[in-house]
Amino acid sequence: MSENTQVRQSHFPIKIFGLTFATMLLVAGIHMGLIQLTGFFNINGWIQTLIIMIYWFIMAAAFTVFTRIQIENAYEKPMQALAKATDAVAHGDFSVYVPALNTPDKLDYLDVMIMDFNKMVEELGSIETLKTDFFSNVSHEIKTPLAVVSNHAQILKAGGNLSAEQMESVDGILAATKKLSNLITNMLKLNRLEKQNIQMDMEEYDLCQQLCDCILQFESQWEAKQIELEVELEESVNLKADPNLMELVWNNLLSNAVKFTEPGGRIKIIEKSTDEEICVEVSDSGCGMDKETMKHIFDKFYQGDTSHATEGNGLGMALTLRVLQISGGDITVDSEEGIGTTFSIVLPKV
């Protein structure tokens, strides 16, 4: 675009400069004329001053309004449109388009910038589509042979006539395939959630019931670790969201709480609601995290505590955040090393 010589390079070219200069001279001329005129009609003293003052009042108002309108049209409006579009792109929406201000024959450098921006966003959008499509295709392709490996290992195991050593190998294969399959499932989920305009199956349902169900799923795990569980829920509360996606959130928060809490520790789940929002708090007396870890827990594949690295893939919190974002909710974390962690989730009430 920049090689286009038609493009206006300034919003204050010599023509406008000359025009402004001439207007100023004219205004000064009228001022002198007014003095002459009032002198001619013998209007002196305070009336003359008043006339001059009214004249300048009108002039000042006209200049101010004119400048304001010019600035608004030339800078503010296009810049605001661009700021809004940039924000949308930053949040992953590549469908934005900012219209140019002037017709193609009167383009200026701001128009060129806006058009370059549009082009850039379009390119980014196509790379993003390519990436997500490629990714989901490859993931599906990996899933099939993985299922075959897992099935064969299971058949071997069921056959029964294996030595202890062979059995150990088969279990190793099964554990590894399960882990890989979980990883791919999570990556596919995140990939799907990250796409714009994903279809959610919104439904109005009882969140308390869902929390109860999720908590119960972890019963064997917290009992095995002799973790003390404290649950404070309301009787019922209605939430409008995709229940399958919200289940991901609770399962991940609970699994982390159980995972990062030492045997004999404590986990607390509190649910409260006001007229506008529902708050859920999941806190544990586990290992906690330092400030650096807290900054990154929502990053994809980030695992702060490496001692539990094999039990997850670092995608849980990224998924949680994404689900809450698209459900209009929010999550905050408060943690202290060696003392425990509290996750607070806020969701809009129906």
Ligand SMILES: Nc1ncnc2c1ncn2[C@@H]1O[C@H](COP(=O)(O)OP(=O)(O)O)[C@@H](O)[C@H]1O
């Ligand atoms: N309840 C918790 N207590 C301490 N650390 C936590 C807790 N929940 C999450 N984290 C930290 O956040 C990181 C990312 O969590 P997550 O995305 O669920 O991955 P993963 O569970 O696979 O490690 C964890 O590795 C851990 O360092």
Ligand SMILES: [Mg+2]
């Ligand atoms: Mg996790």
